[in-house]
Amino acid sequence: MKKTNRNEKIRNIAIIAHVDHGKTTLVDAMFRQSGLFRPGLEVDERIMDSMDLERERGITIAAKNCSVQWNGVKINIIDTPGHADFGGEVERALSMADGAILLVDASEGPLPQTRFVLKKTFEKGLKVVVVINKIDRKDARPDQILDEIYDLFIDLDADGEQLDFPYLYAIGREGIAKKTLAEKSDDLHLLFETILNEIPAPEYDPEEPFQMLVSDLGYSDYLGRLAIGRISNGKAEFHDTMVCINDNGEHLPLKISKLQVYDGMNLKEVDAAEPGDIVVLSGIEDVKIGDTICTKEYPKPLKRITVDEPTISMEFTINTSPLSGKEGKIVQSGKIRERLIKETLKNVAVRFEQTEDRERFIVKGRGEFQMAILIETMRREGFELSVGRPKVIYKHLNGTLLEPIETLFVDCDEHFLGIVTEKLSIRKGRLTNLVNNQSGRIRAEFSIPSRALIGYRDEFLTDTKGTGIMNTLFAGYEPFRGDFPTRFTGSIVSDRQGNSVAYALYHLEPRGRLFIVPGEPVYAGMIVGEHNKTVDISANPSKEKKLTNMRAAGKDESTVCSPVQPMTLERAINFIKDDEMVEVTPQSIRLYKKTLSVKKRKYKNELN
Numbered sequence: 011m012k013k014t015n016r017n018e019k020i021r022n023i024a025i026i027a028h029v030d031h032g033k034t035t036l037v038d039a040m041f042r043q044s045g046l047f048r049p050g051l052e053v054d055e056r057i058m059d060s061m062d063l064e065r066e067r068g069i070t071i072a073a074k075n076c077s078v079q080w081n082g083v084k085i086n087i088i089d090t091p092g093h094a095d096f097g098g099e100v101e102r103a104l105s106m107a108d109g110a111i112l113l114v115d116a117s118e119g120p121l122p123q124t125r126f127v128l129k130k131t132f133e134k135g136l137k138v139v140v141v142i143n144k145i146d147r148k149d150a151r152p153d154q155i156l157d158e159i160y161d162l163f164i165d166l167d168a169d170g171e172q173l174d175f176p177y178l179y180a181i182g183r184e185g186i187a188k189k190t191l192a193e194k195s196d197d198l199h200l201l202f203e204t205i206l207n208e209i210p211a212p213e214y215d216p217e218e219p220f221q222m223l224v225s226d227l228g229y230s231d232y233l234g235r236l237a238i239g240r241i242s243n244g245k246a247e248f249h250d251t252m253v254c255i256n257d258n259g260e261h262l263p264l265k266i267s268k269l270q271v272y273d274g275m276n277l278k279e280v281d282a283a284e285p286g287d288i289v290v291l292s293g294i295e296d297v298k299i300g301d302t303i304c305t306k307e308y309p310k311p312l313k314r315i316t317v318d319e320p321t322i323s324m325e326f327t328i329n330t331s332p333l334s335g336k337e338g339k340i341v342q343s344g345k346i347r348e349r350l351i352k353e354t355l356k357n358v359a360v361r362f363e364q365t366e367d368r369e370r371f372i373v374k375g376r377g378e379f380q381m382a383i384l385i386e387t388m389r390r391e392g393f394e395l396s397v398g399r400p401k402v403i404y405k406h407l408n409g410t411l412l413e414p415i416e417t418l419f420v421d422c423d424e425h426f427l428g429i430v431t432e433k434l435s436i437r438k439g440r441l442t443n444l445v446n447n448q449s450g451r452i453r454a455e456f457s458i459p460s461r462a463l464i465g466y467r468d469e470f471l472t473d474t475k476g477t478g479i480m481n482t483l484f485a486g487y488e489p490f491r492g493d494f495p496t497r498f499t500g501s502i503v504s505d506r507q508g509n510s511v512a513y514a515l516y517h518l519e520p521r522g523r524l525f526i527v528p529g530e531p532v533y534a535g536m537i538v539g540e541h542n543k544t545v546d547i548s549a550n551p552s553k554e555k556k557l558t559n560m561r562a563a564g565k566d567e568s569t570v571c572s573p574v575q576p577m578t579l580e581r582a583i584n585f586i587k588d589d590e591m592v593e594v595t596p597q598s599i600r601l602y603k604k605t606l607s608v609k610k611r612k613y614k615n616e617l618n
């Protein structure tokens with residue numbers, strides 16, 4: 011019979027929430043109050059957001075481990091991202107946790123990603139502690155939010171025990187948690203106590219030998235590949251010989267060359283690690299997330315981590331534009347391929363496919379923002395490449411074409427509902443719910459194809475004068491709803507190579523919105539702006555004014571061009587159509603037609 015002990019010296023928790031509800035900020039406060047920083051030490055905000063892109067964008071991209079000590083118990087914490095595109099990170103993080111802290115903003119309440127992460131926690135059968143955070147907000151409505159959280163639990167079929175969830179109110183930024191709103195509190199001791207009392211200590215079978223599921227990978231220049239995971243059973247010691255069972259069932263030998271555990275944000279070397287603890291183990295190169303590390307004598311694989319399927323795919327190729335190879339350090343297809351495969355090792359939600367063409371790859375993931383982050387990371391590493399439009403992944407079932415559908419939640423001023431509904435219905439969206447809370451704002455829910463939302467966010471913000479909030483939740487696959495245009499405007503395309511000049515751009519301005527400024531290099535097929543009408547037009551952005559020796563009567567027309575909104579990677583990949591590509595280099599983002607020559611494009615169009 012299976013015996014179960016619990017390692018009472020450890021708790022493993024994941025902090026989960028919708029984006030921006032304050033997870034990483036709460037971890038800061040937990041660090042401060044568990045005595046991790048010496049008093050008076052200046053510490054950055056959101057210290058767990060350590061990647062450059064995380065700091066620049068103020069969001070968490072990858073789930074990360076750390077730990078704090080409270081009353082002799084080590085709490086391993088996994089801070090997770092709240093953005094829907096990084097949902098795979100939450101699924102991965104939960105494989106190391108025995109419970110979760112669900113943060114809910116006291117004003118915004120449960121939002122789509124709150125539902126997603128809570129559902130994943132229930133699927134794993136993990137205990138949840140609810141924290142209603144940011145109760146200092148002027149528009150906080152904590153009582154109402156608590157009701158909404160109950161409703162969400164009920165909606166997700168929570169059983170009686172789950173419905174009796176422990177909850178706290180908090181101001182994470184000030185490091186305060188309390189049981190009732192009236193109560194006075196100036197620290198987080200109630201949160202720490204609740205974690206110790208409510209989250210079960212990790213369970214293990216004392217008779218089973220060592221077993222660990224690899225939930226994350228790291229890399230160190232000295233140690234090579236690092237395998238990170240929670241020890242399910244048994245003990246590990248420095249120099250132990252083990253095996254790693256991979257997805258083919260092969261047993262790869264390994265000798266633990268270093269054993270580390272989390273100590274605050276850092277790693278601490280140890281000689282031995284106990285069951286239930288989260289460890290970082292080195293000694294094997296060929297290891298993947300989902301593999302099991304166990305003893306050679308009793309090799310028993312644990313259930314591999316499963317994550318939701320990708321819903322979006324994108325084409326990655328070498329940069330073939332006439333300006334290629336001038337700005338990037340890494341341009342070869344082999345290197346791009348290697349880098350993309352490396353990404354799939356660490357990022358469980360990303361898939362890689364080689365096409366028949368050696369220089370063309372397909373990358374699949376959860377959303378275009380996740381793709382943009384990957385591409386941005388690569389360009390910072392010195393890569394130069396081209397990418398196509400993000401496309402949704404279709405499925406076939408019994409001869410029916412199925413497409414991914416999202417539930418879109420819109421919160422906006424009631425005056426804008428008309429325009430939003432109109433735009434969404436052109437894109438095959440259906441209004442499924444509408445709540446008018448009499449405050450002048452409405453909350454509407456739409457069922458809409460995922461492909462309709464690629465590039466829609468910018469338009470939504472323009473239509474709601476920047477005041478609308480939209481959130482999406484993947485709802486599943488449904489029969490294809492039919493075609494609709496992906497963009498309602500054409501492109502202004504350069505017909506030759508040269509350098510753009512103010513005179514030409516000034517005269518192009520009335521035709522649409524330009525992407526380039528005078529002095530930029532252009533080439534035939536490069537997209538220099540968005541045309542007001544649905545068709546593409548060709549133009550010569552390097553056309554100089556004809557010089558005459560006759561002075562024109564009156565004032566010379568001014569050629570001061572209007573300011574241009576810089577083309578960001580996200581805007582670019584959301585803008586392009588199927589026959590267009592984005593050229594990405596460490597310095598530039600340029601858009602171009604897949605067929606560069608205007609003659610060949612015309613010929614192709616005539617054929618179609």
Ligand SMILES: Nc1nc2c(ncn2[C@@H]2O[C@H](COP(=O)(O)OP(=O)(O)OP(=O)(O)O)[C@@H](O)[C@H]2O)c(=O)[nH]1
Pocket residue numbers: 027028029030031032033034035036056068069070071090091092093143144145146147180181182183184
């Ligand atoms: N008013 C108020 N704001 C807070 C509080 N805690 C965090 N914030 C603010 O909320 C914003 C988001 O905080 P983060 O800690 O980055 O949120 P997050 O949940 O980690 O975000 P993601 O990881 O990107 O999902 C920041 O501007 C914080 O300063 C709080 O207790 N009260």
Ligand SMILES: [Mg+2]
Pocket residue numbers: 033034035059069070089090091092
């Ligand atoms: Mg965060």
